[in-house]
Amino acid sequence: MTALAWTAAGSLGAWGWLLLGQGFFWRTDQRLPHHAPWAGPWPDIAVVVPARDEAEVLPASLPSLLAQDYPGRARVVLVDDGSTDGTGDTARDLAARYRGLPLTVVHPGEPEPGWTGKLWALRHGIEVARADAPDYLLLTDADIAHAPDSLRVLVASARAGGFDLVSQMARLRTVSRWERLVVPAFVYFFGQLYPFRWVNRAGARTAAAAGGCVLLRTEAAERAGVPEVIRQAVIDDVSLARAVQRSGGRIWLGLADRVDSVRPYPGLADLWGMVSRSAYAQLLHNPFLLTATVAGLVLVYLVPPIALGAGLLTGDTAAGWAGGLAWAVMAGTYLPVLRYYRQSPLLAPLLPFTAFLYLLMTADSAVQHYRGRGAAWKGRTYARPRPAPER
Template sequence: MVTALGSLAAWSWLLLGQGMFWRTDVRLPPRREPAAWPSVAIVVPARDEAEVLPRSLSSLLAQCYPGEAELYLVDDGSRDGTGELARRLAAEHPGLPLTVTSPGEPAPGWTGKLWALRHGIALARSGPRGEPAYLLLTDADIAHEAGSLRELVSAAETAGLDLVSQMARLRTAGLWERLVVPAFVYFFAQLYPFRRVNRPGARTAAAAGGCVLLRTEAAVRAGVPDSIRQAVIDDVSLARAVKRSGGRIWLGLAERVDSVRPYPALGDLWRMVSRSAYAQLRHSPALLAGTVAGLTLVYLVPPAALAAGLAGGRPALAATGGLAWLVMAGTYLPMLRYHRQSAALAPLLPLTALLYLLMTVDSAVQHYRGRGAAWKGRTYPRPSDA
């Protein structure tokens, strides 16, 4: 009974005291079009992205932006013809000027994505058109509707923001995607409540790496990407660096930015989460143990208490567990609606949380087996070992 009461107390606090993380109304802030549109360089790191590039790159080439904008695709050692496909798409879909480049293998101490971003940003800043006012850092699996860049710049200019990031709407086509993907964003928002991120005086800082508009002078002031070159969770590290250097940041959910990467099988989603879960915990056994205990108390105890109370004729225990489960499912409903999913998935959140718990433990196991954070053929050590 004590454990069930602890779970209910935890949900009461999460409902009211964790920055209203469960609400999905944090969208681009009010904005107006600037009198003069600043220049933008779009930098896309890409490694073996031929499958998704026709949708994502074509959407970037077609951006309707009134000012100067150019596109840099950094081919990070692809083996599937990503660079050649990018050039062909640019020829077939004329739009923003495209430069395709390759930086070679990462230098020691760099992750592949940040090495590619470093190369792309340096190329953009030294281009014939002069240093751009903004950098749009976007992943190769992210598709932008035609006015996305215009809205991002308008928001940054209107509010005086140094970093504007949108959490792309992730794909939820298959069974496992419907079960796991909305929870991914839900858990992220629970860790980094968007309202706290967007509060200038708050310590909380985060970004969504798929879509980050960054003021160039803020990048220089924060020393990025060099200052975060070893980061596996690069988006959060980037936001922290910008905020620590005095920059104003904003993070919210996207309406016109979508991920087109498919995760059709549970194994695909498992690898996506487990490759960086233990890095999120700073490779700490103590934090891992605390995370497992916390997930168990918050997500697994309510249904277990309800079942035990009903089976054992203990109505108080059943009511406590049932109420905690009801609050949990209620906070999940807005995220399901945002992803256009059925409300019937809300009571299944304990099952999804159990999967995430197992993914996190597996991430730690892979780390101690020497496999570390892995992505498309590369494995990264912990930063202190790099």
């Protein structure tokens, strides 16, 4: 066997493991039931929405929160985090027009040293919400639209399952050509890193959440010390889930059916920024992890089509067969996510190209970090967060 054939065989072996040994990450059946077995009493809820320059998307998202059909007491706290586009005024206008749940708009001021902007906003919003002693906090982003019964389903599932944290990965927008190519793969890769089944089983060691929709029991938040304990986190949702899990809390993560992101990413540059701003933080800003990740992406995603093509051109039968089989398994595991996003199965064979784009985004994230630009988001950059002052 040639070196290429051995490499392709290694890739095929890796796909055999991913298919059967990585928590069946490629399946999409980890979802909340529409009617969880819970009849009440219904706990008090505070919905906390951090928002920075979100006036454009709020009309498509905030009314869905105000219109929640929830049997218990609930309120919405929108944290206007230094916006310059009239986000707070837009929120007040929408509340006056649509009514529904009561809305409070608050302003946290600039973040203290050692805090990322979103977590600083969440800290302020949670402090305001706690004045009413809510039983649960729903932490949701300003670009997330919820079905009318979303809060009811989240609470019922948390109560019935005994979960301290229930999180749904909102269905991202897939309208433009680049969104259809890149977005489903984002969810696929996330599930590969944090298999939902592993997160959801009792006594799990894997912890993750999706920051766009997190229902968190207030007592569990206090016990875990959040958000203070994760104040420097760029990838705040995974850090939040780990903090809750470490403190003894039970967590659940799944795909959403009727919780949707309304934020558009029409071009490749928009999606590139979404991924690259936090990719190197995911690797702990570690160049050795970066090197290993790039090598892994090449072996798992790029070697199969290369081996198949080279095998066909040079007559290397072993390389061609191993590469072709690995590529077929890869495409097959991608099909459930494409179905979830209602996309054509013809996109499945293009996964190696999409993975190559993610490889470039990850490398660019590292380059931006070493240039001092770090995780940039809406005018703020978190290259190396400074330590928080002692309290």
